[in-house]
Amino acid sequence: MNDTRSKTSVIPKVAYVLAGIFYGAGYLLMRYVAFPSDPQSVNWPEGGKILLSLLAPVIAVVFILLIGYIYGDAKRRLMRAWLWMLLAIFIPNAIGIILYFLMRDPLPFYCSKCGASVKSAYTFCPNCAASLRPTCSQCGRGIERGWAHCPHCGTAASGENRATPQAGSPPAQPL
Numbered sequence: 001m002n003d004t005r006s007k008t009s010v011i012p013k014v015a016y017v018l019a020g021i022f023y024g025a026g027y028l029l030m031r032y033v034a035f036p037s038d039p040q041s042v043n044w045p046e047g048g049k050i051l052l053s054l055l056a057p058v059i060a061v062v063f064i065l066l067i068g069y070i071y072g073d074a075k076r077r078l079m080r081a082w083l084w085m086l087l088a089i090f091i092p093n094a095i096g097i098i099l100y101f102l103m104r105d106p107l108p109f110y111c112s113k114c115g116a117s118v119k120s121a122y123t124f125c126p127n128c129a130a131s132l133r134p135t136c137s138q139c140g141r142g143i144e145r146g147w148a149h150c151p152h153c154g155t156a157a158s159g160e161n162r163a164t165p166q167a168g169s170p171p172a173q174p175l
């Protein structure tokens with residue numbers, strides 16, 4: 001089953017709207033509030049003030065879209081999206097953002113039988129119980145392709161384990 005979310009942006013639409021509002025507000029604040037009340041910039045050329053007013057709010061736009069990306073990305077990775085979004089916003093010096101990219105879970109698989117998102121560590125689909133990866137014939141636990149023996153009980157993996165493609169491969173991911 002194809003996942004339609006991979007074809008649309010990870011960043012929620014509301015983040016684009018917020019970024020637009022903040023950009024407009026930032027420009028107006030710089031141009032009509034900050035510069036007129038700043039005695040040091042009184043003699044600056046008008047064009048320079050306009051340019052700065054246009055460029056400075058870009059920082060806010062990048063920040064908002066980055067937070068939006070973290071929210072959308074955490075959600076598709078079945079992580080706590082709200083928690084990570086708040087950490088990214090409130091931990092200073094972008095440490096929350098860096099932590100997120102260091103600690104994020106791998107992208108989930110999509111069950112080939114029912115299409116549910118399942119964590120890549122799972123062996124069986126929690127929704128329909130379909131087998132998501134080869135399992136050991138002796139102890140029933142999941143094993144990776146290419147492994148000659150079960151890491152849990154040592155039983156030799158059968159040849160078909162290595163040949164069977166994993167059910168539900170992750171979608172191609174734009175960053």
Ligand SMILES: [Zn+2]
Binds near residue numbers: 111113116125129
């Ligand atoms: Zn399923």
Ligand SMILES: [Zn+2]
Binds near residue numbers: 136137138152153155
């Ligand atoms: Zn085993």
